Structure formats: structure tokens, C-alpha cells
Amino acid sequence: MVRPExxxxxxxxxxxxxxxxxxxxxVVGLFAVTSAWLLLTPLIVGYLLSVxxxxxxxxMDRRGIPRTLGTAGILVSIVGLLGxxxxxxxxxxxxxxxxxxxxxxxxxxxxxLRLSGLLELLERxxxxxxxxxxxxxxxxxLKQQGSPFDSIQDLLDVLPLLETIVxxxxxxxxxxxxxxxxxxxxxxxxxxxxxxxxxxxxxxxQLQTAAYLRGQAMDSIANGILITGTLTVLQVPYALFLxxxxxxxxxxxxxxxxxxxxxxxALALVGATTTPWWLIxxxxxxxxxxxNFLIYPATVGGSLHLPPWVVILxxxxxxxxxxxxxxxxAVPLIGLARGFxxxxxxxxxxxxxx
Amino acid sequence: xxxxxxxxxxxxxxxxxxxxxxxxxxxxxxxxxxxPRHLRQIARLLHRRSFEPGEVVFRQxxxxxxxxxxxxxxxxxxxxxxxxxxxxxxxxEPGHVFGEMALLDHASRSASAVCQTESVLYGxxxxxxxxxxxxxxxxxxxxxxxxxxxxxxxxxxxxxxxxEVEEGSARAGY
Numbered sequence: 324m325v326r327p328e329x330x331x332x333x334x335x336x337x338x339x340x341x342x343x344x345x346x347x348x349x350v351v352g353l354f355a356v357t358s359a360w361l362l363l364t365p366l367i368v369g370y371l372l373s374v375x376x377x378x379x380x381x382x383m384d385r386r387g388i389p390r391t392l393g394t395a396g397i398l399v400s401i402v403g404l405l406g407x408x409x410x411x412x413x414x415x416x417x418x419x420x421x422x423x424x425x426x427x428x429x430x431x432x433x434x435x436l437r438l439s440g441l442l443e444l445l446e447r448x449x450x451x452x453x454x455x456x457x458x459x460x461x462x463x464x465l466k467q468q469g470s471p472f473d474s475i476q477d478l479l480d481v482l483p484l485l486e487t488i489v490x491x492x493x494x495x496x497x498x499x500x501x502x503x504x505x506x507x508x509x510x511x512x513x514x515x516x517x518x519x520x521x522x523x524x525x526x527x528x529q530l531q532t533a534a535y536l537r538g539q540a541m542d543s544i545a546n547g548i549l550i551t552g553t554l555t556v557l558q559v560p561y562a563l564f565l566x567x568x569x570x571x572x573x574x575x576x577x578x579x580x581x582x583x584x585x586x587x588x589a590l591a592l593v594g595a596t597t598t599p600w601w602l603i604x605x606x607x608x609x610x611x612x613x614x615n616f617l618i619y620p621a622t623v624g625g626s627l628h629l630p631p632w633v634v635i636l637x638x639x640x641x642x643x644x645x646x647x648x649x650x651x652x653a654v655p656l657i658g659l660a661r662g663f664x665x666x667x668x669x670x671x672x673x674x675x676x677x
Numbered sequence: 678x679x680x681x682x683x684x685x686x687x688x689x690x691x692x693x694x695x696x697x698x699x700x701x702x703x704x705x706x707x708x709x710x711x712x713p714r715h716l717r718q719i720a721r722l723l724h725r726r727s728f729e730p731g732e733v734v735f736r737q738x739x740x741x742x743x744x745x746x747x748x749x750x751x752x753x754x755x756x757x758x759x760x761x762x763x764x765x766x767x768x769x770e771p772g773h774v775f776g777e778m779a780l781l782d783h784a785s786r787s788a789s790a791v792c793q794t795e796s797v798l799y800g801x802x803x804x805x806x807x808x809x810x811x812x813x814x815x816x817x818x819x820x821x822x823x824x825x826x827x828x829x830x831x832x833x834x835x836x837x838x839x840x841e842v843e844e845g846s847a848r849a850g851y
Contacts, residue, residue: 384812503808507724515726519735519802522724523742526804673740673785 348660349636364645365487367652369494373502374533375540376401380499394499398492412563419561430593487648520674524666531662536655538623539574545618546573546610550583553606557598559587569607573614574651576634580611633657698723698799705746707774707823715816722805726798734776734790734798741779741786743802747771750796756788768793777824780806 355363376397383393423430498505506525513521547570554562569583584607591600629637634654641653670676698720702708708716723746728734734745737757745752747769754766754775766788769775775790783803810817 381811522802
């Protein structure tokens, strides 16, 4: 089937108007998200998960497996895989945290030596009492021994996260199994004049979101594997965790690759490995270049065109609202909203409503 | 005596039942050769829309994203021309399909469609075709083949008309 233009290509339009739309979207989104962040999180994560896994569901559907059964199978597999990964990674994580804490004194001393010049500058700029408080706090945190779950309170602190995960999975299940019916029921309420436009708009936005999410997931996995492998070869400790962190951070454009590389270089700087820090930096830079020129164009491609200021603002806002999860969700959400606004503008013109 | 509200509601529910819809789709010439199992899948994807007399289904020049099948009512296909004004090209009856060109090229509508009477139409759009291609490729292939046949027939008809017009012009000495 020949199509005159790619569905992923951004629609044409007036750039100034689009920027105004984006600003407006940021303000409205800000208000909506700040008002109902806790309620929205599972819905957003569930929706994104459903978009991510819909090709698997469709493949099962194609093979004659009922949609509900297929969806249940996929989600049970995800939960099972996560469980196995957690069971395998938790003791390893505890051991590595213990190891890190037992070496923390030495790392801190090394860091003090390395950063002596910076500390002198800080002492001149920051009042001595506040600097001492910060130093004491940092040493206390690093010296804390034992498992991360020292008390019942620590376990209770994890419950909201578990609640979000479970709710997100329920939403994803519902959308994967019955999303088409929900969409159809929603569309049935749209007046005839706007029906075709709404249908087209939803379809195109969904295509853009799906392309971005799947591409980004593949890009993050590829980066995570590459960084873990490279750090292992370079004999950097905690390579698996640093690789996972870098892979995850890679989902945040512009800031992610930098944030993902810092811990490994910092470990080299404090003497956790005999490998020189500059070698690690060069290796991470090479991976980043490989990602920029080869992996990213092949996976994510041009499915999301966001100006840098929008990304930085969005990530800062996401971090303020929802911590790491907020930072990770910010960019796809802004991309989704941007795609929606651009398509809406294009459709309103195409359907002669504007 | 049954209340008219309930009669209407029950009638609507009956007409919405997938089995009845599949039976009806089976009789549509455009869907000839599509396996009943696949027709069931297509029936799930179709969007039922009700129109009042005089209501516009789509306008000439608007972006098109799909086609409609007429279940009940009559639909006028109208071309709007700056010189000749509104020109009626056809009046379509139940079972007829229109707007299918947009399903393939997503380009602007070449004519407007206006309901002449109260009508019930079933819409099938680009997203539905994409979904069908992913989940039932055989059904999508059959549908596209029928679509190709329908467009070929229309092109042949247009060529014949053009030929007649050219012959008429030649006879008139233009």
C-alpha cells in the first residue's frame, strides 16, 4: 500500500503557532498533572505499557489466542520475569550496597583529596556551619550499614510504589484486553461532524507514541547492555547496576546520557577501580556516539522532535512532581501532547474546522 | 403493548448484534469472498453512525481517512464546482460503499456525501485497516483486493464516459 507521506512525519504548520500551542500545553499539563499526579501515574504508566506491549497482543490475536487470555499471559510473564530478576538481583544488590558502604570511608577520603580545590572554593562561598552540616549528613548516609529494609517503616515506604506498579499493570491489562471497545464507545459519543477527525487524530497520535516508546525501550536496552559490557571489561565495580542505571537514564534526552555516565567516572575518581577515569569517559563517549549515529536513528528515529528547552523544562518538572519516575515519564508525555496538538492543528485545518 | 422506547431500544440492540451485522456484511458485494470468520473481525472494527436527512457525511476537499457502507437510507454524492455549482454524481442505496479511495491514499475527498434520508452507515477507517493488516492479514488482503477491483471498475466506467464525451465532441465538430 503506497502512502503519500509517513504517518510518523510531523505535520506541516506554522512554527510560531506550534510553539504557542506547546507553551499552552505545558501550562495546562502542569495544572492537570500537579492536581492529580498520584491518580494519573498508574493511568499514564498503564497506558504507556499497553502501547508498548500491544504488538505482542496483536501477534497472539493473529495466532488465534483470545485477546484476554493473551493479555493475561503477557502480563503474567512480565510479572514473572520481574520476580525472577528481583530474586536474582536483590541479593546481588544487597551485597554490592554492603561492599560500597564498607569502602565508603576510603572513597570519601579519596574524593576529599580529589576535590580539595573545590572544597576550598566551597568553604569560601558557603558558610562553614552549613558546609559542616552537609559533610556530616553525607558521611552519616554513607556509613549506614545493613540492608536497605532496616525497619518496618522502610518496608511501608515501598508500599505506594508497589501500589502504583499493581495499578499500572491492571490499567495496562484493561487497555490491552478491552481498549478497542473503550475507544469505540468513546468515539460513539463524538458528533458526526468531528467523528472522522477524532478517529484520525487518535490513530495518528497512537502511532507516534507507539513508535517513540518502542524505539526508546529498544535504545535503552541496547545502551544498558553496551555500558554494562564495557564497564565489566574495564573492571569497574557494580557494572551491572551502573549499566542498568545508564540504560534507564538514557530514556531522558540530553541530560540522561550525562547523568548515566557520571557514577562510573566518579567511582574511578575515588579509586574504586584501577582503570583511569579518562578511559571510562572515552569508552562511555564512544558508546554515546554509537548510540547517536547508529542505534538511536534505527530505533527511535525522528519520531519525536522536541526543542531542548522543552526537554529540560519537562524533565525538571517531572523530577519535581514524581522523582525518577516523573523524569522518565516527562519526555514521552510531552511528546504525546505535542504530537496531539500538531495533529489536532493539522486535522482542524484538513477538516476545515479552523 | 410494548412501549415504543423499548421497541426502539430492542431494535437497535438487535441490529447491533455482531451476528446480524456479519449476516448483513455477508450480503455486501464489496465484501464478497471475505471469509465469515474474517467478516466477524471486520464487524468488530466497524463504526456505526446515524445521520439525519441533509446531514453531511464528509465534504469535498476535507482530509479523508476511510469509507462508509450504507445500511439504511440514501446518500447523495455531490461534486461542488465553482462554475456549475453543486452537481449530483450519484444517489447510493443500502449495501453501497463510498469514500473508499481515502482508505488508500488518505488524500482530500474528491466529492461530498450528503444523506438524503435518515441513514445508518458503517465506517471503516485507516486505523481499522492497519489493525486488520496486523491481526488478520488474509482478511485485509482480500479487502484490499476487493477495493482494487472496485476502483478498477470505476476507472473503466470513467474511461468509457470520457470516451463517449470525446466522441460526442468530435461529432459536434469541436
